[in-house]
Amino acid sequence: MTAPLVTTLLVIAKEPRPGRVKTRLTPPFTPEEAAALAEASLADTLSAAARVPADRHVLVLDGQPGPWLPPGFAVVPQAGGGLDVRLAAAFAGCPGPALLIGMDTPQVTPELLAPALRRDAHDAWFGPAADGGFWALALARPAPSLLLGVPMSTPDTGAVQYARLRAAGLRVGTLPVLRDVDTAPDARQVAAAAPGTRFAARYAELTTAATGAGR
Template sequence: MNERACVLVVAKAPVPGLAKTRLTPAATREQAAEVAAASLLDTLDAVLAVPRVRRVVAMTGDLDAAAQAPELRRMLRWFDVIPQRGDNFAERLVNAHHDVADLPVVQIGMDTPQVTPWLLGSAVVGTLAGDATLGLAEDGGWWALGLRDPVHAMALSDVPMSQPDTGRRTLDALHDRDLHVTPLPVLSDVDTVVDAARVAKLVPRSRFAAAVAAISTAGQPIP
């Protein structure tokens, strides 16, 4: 296959007690891990439907202890799986881009299960046409970063991650490298139960929606 780019998923094994901890106490640790696993599986499904790309997952955590471990292992057979490297999240992102640096890279996480193959394909096209693409998240972060030359991932080195201004500071860091950045649609990622319920309504027939529906608050499904 003539691969035009790499779609890189940066993921954490959905281990109970370590995954989606902000969904508790509304969800049990096991339910939160099931939501994380469903989100990752739905994301991987979308990536598999994007044509002519190398598919890579940069993984951290104990997959053997994860929710939906057998299904995740079956799905990951279709991906090149590499370990995450680095002492903090920004460093792990930079290294993941470096490790697949033979192609332009569109990097996403596992917190936007509503992502579609069309949207990922558009990110690939935009990345190939310019210098970079960036998809901001509603909480101030970002959900996707495309770089025609992955060496520019070094721009992330000095950007604090998981902050309300991470998206803006990432955009500034890319502009500081004189990169033309094409914006992608703003998406809501999944951090809280409210986020999860809102995103589940966007993809009602997904694994993610089913996992969210299993969470109960005071004996009642999440609205």
């Protein structure tokens, strides 16, 4: 008898501590404000991920969990090395189909994520980011070698990763393009596009306070 497939939803993240996350938001935000925005983004992301049907929900974390972690998530530490190595290691720990997302897209919803874990004709799903990277990657058969050596945090990261999938002969489905929150203009656009999120509320709070203080 064939063993049932175990599906995993992975969220890879950094602990939202001042000076360690979202440093490109400073200025205009202070390190503490940037960390507050990162925490809100992470909380929104985890909330959406928790509502996606999967056998395992796993937070792959650089740092320590905090009150922003909802129930139902296992927490594992990130591997050392570059981002490609850390992503590959996250997939290596999965026994079956896996979807990996980051903490930088608080506008994500369960409806956007759900197709990537369905058992259909696709071997992989790819979520391109507006900055040229990617915000989601799903593999029906996790293979760390598909990520190792892909240059990360460059304008063509997404194109290289997508080409790697296709060169491996995979049938790739495409998720909608989303904007990562990396810079202050990113934060403004994402908050406007997702007004009901914790991220949008925190952004409004910080920018209103800054305006009132004459900053």
